Amino acid sequence: MLHILFLFSLILTSTHVLAQDFCVANLDGVLTPSGYACKPESKVASDDFVFSGLGMPGNTSNIILAAVSPAFSAQYPAVNGLSISAARLDLAPGGVIPMHTHPAATELLYVVHGRITAGFISSSNAVYVKTLTRGDIMVFPQGLLHFQISSSKRPSLAIVTFNSPLPGLQILDFALFANDLPSSLVEKTTFLDDAQVKKLKGVLGGTG
Structure with missing residues (x-):
């Protein structure tokens, strides 16, 4: 019985030493392929875990009539090392997010309002396209070419999430x-x- 308790205690101690709840990015440091170095936990505050940058529409008065407002580790340091991030996608009528890839992440798009025609091309050149409306979601597998186009006469809004704080x-x-x-x-x-x-x-x- 004693050896079982000792083993259990050892496991708990090892887990406590190795586990890290979070790694809020120290943006004054250097960005590496694995992310930013952690801010000292003594300097981490509740505000570090809150991000309000997706609440305002992006400026769509540009050549693509679209705007992406990211919440990646550079904008939202709390997601550093947590395998998650998000962004806001605003599309004016006629707006388009051109064909692109995210080398480091799969993307999930959720339509808040409007109509968005979206699609991707597989590595075997199969094409998957769908017109999405409010409440629809669509996934774009990591590294594959994909796009989003406004299909509405009014502005469209979507929230996208990624399984990386640095989707690329x-x-x-x-x-x-x-x-x-x-x-x-x-x-x-x-x-x-x-x-x-x-x-x-x-x-x-x-x-x-």
Whole structure:
């Protein structure tokens, strides 16, 4: 009986030493692939676990008529290390979140109001598209190209969640046309002609 109690005590002690309830990000530190270093627990307050940044609409007066308001570890330090984050998605009529990927996370989208046509492309190039309305959710598996488009004459709102505090983002259009990759290489790899590539680079701020 004594050896059982000793073993149980040892397990509890080891768990207490190794377990960490949270790791509120120290944003003054360096961001690493595994996240930020932890703020000392003595400096953690209740306010660190609350984020109000998703309560206001984002500014959709831009080229894509859309806005994403993130609650990732850089904006919401409490999610650092907790395998979760969120964002607010505002779409004006005609708004679009272009084809993009999140290399480090699966995304779950919940429509608060409006209509959003959303979809993704699998690694075998199968296409999955659905028009979502209030209360619908849709999942976009990690790393796959996906998009969201407004299908409403009124603004649409969605809340998205990720299974990572740092989901990562690469937007296909910007990756191709918003940098200095030579136009000749873009043309070879996309089968677009020179005029189309130059036009898209001009719209998105690319050079070369």
